[in-house]
Amino acid sequence: GQQVMQIPQYQHVQEGEDFTTYCNSSTTLSNIQWYKQRPGGHPVFLIQLVKSGEVKKQKRLTFQFGEAKKNSSLHITATQTTDVGTYFCAGGNYQLIWGAGTKLIIKP
Amino acid sequence: DGGITQSPKYLFRKEGQNVTLSCEQNLNHDAMYWYRQDPGQGLRLIYYSQIVNDFQKGDIAEGYSVSREKKESFPLTVTSAQKNPTAFYLCASTKQIIPGQGGYGYTFGSGTRLTVV
Numbered sequence: 001g002q003q004v005m006q007i008p009q010y011q012h013v014q015e016g017e018d019f020t021t022y023c024n025s026s027t028t029l030s031n032i033q034w035y036k037q038r039p040g041g042h043p044v045f046l047i048q049l050v051k052s053g054e055v056k057k058q059k060r061l062t063f064q065f066g067e068a069k070k071n072s073s074l075h076i077t078a079t080q081t082t083d084v085g086t087y088f089c090a091g092g093n094y095q096l097i098w099g100a101g102t103k104l105i106i107k108p
Numbered sequence: 109d110g111g112i113t114q115s116p117k118y119l120f121r122k123e124g125q126n127v128t129l130s131c132e133q134n135l136n137h138d139a140m141y142w143y144r145q146d147p148g149q150g151l152r153l154i155y156y157s158q159i160v161n162d163f164q165k166g167d168i169a170e171g172y173s174v175s176r177e178k179k180e181s182f183p184l185t186v187t188s189a190q191k192n193p194t195a196f197y198l199c200a201s202t203k204q205i206i207p208g209q210g211g212y213g214y215t216f217g218s219g220t221r222l223t224v225v
Binding site: 090 | 148149150151152153156166198200212213214215216217218219
């Protein structure tokens with residue numbers, strides 16, 4: 001069946017360093033959505049990408065959708081402690097197919 | 109403000125007991141979903157419903173049941189047939205999907221943490 005692979009599983013960064021998570025689908029996606037889940041919390045919708053090659057920015061966050069609509073990335077510039085959490089990608093129509101998430105950890 | 113309310117926040121279940129998790133939304137969303145999340149894991153779909161009085165099984169429906177008698181409500185029952193129910197349960201809703209126009213972001217409730225004692 002359709003799968004969305006997300007890597008890495010964890011990323012440890014110093015505050016101020018950049019962070020990137022990648023999603024790859026086994027099939028073409030009609031759209032890709034990104035969510036953030038803070039520790040102990042619930043997923044919160046960040047953004048949706050629909051068009052091939054689409055790039056969207058939200059302050060320090062940059063989201064990309066691949067030309068073939070099979071992969072996507074989220075890049076955070078100059079991480080802050082408020083960025084800590086797990087970032088999930090999810091694609092599909094009536095049912096979202098979820099990646100396993102990338103946990104962003106700020107080194108003490 | 110509109111949103112999704114899940115209750116209770118914490119639930120303890122004895123062996124062989126059925127328990128029901130509540131999910132209510134006032135967003136006027138047509139589609140509702142139940143997910144299970146195990147520690148350090150992603151989301152797995154249990155059941156979903158796109159309209160009242162209709163629902164479909166997700167990837168891990170065994171041992172669970174749902175109903176959708178009202179647009180606003182989508183309760184989940186964890187039955188005694190679910191052998192490993194300890195997990196974080198999340199309810200979500202979204203606007204009805206229009207084919208060809210992409211999807212909409214999901215709104216999640218704050219979740220119910222179920223523990224078997």
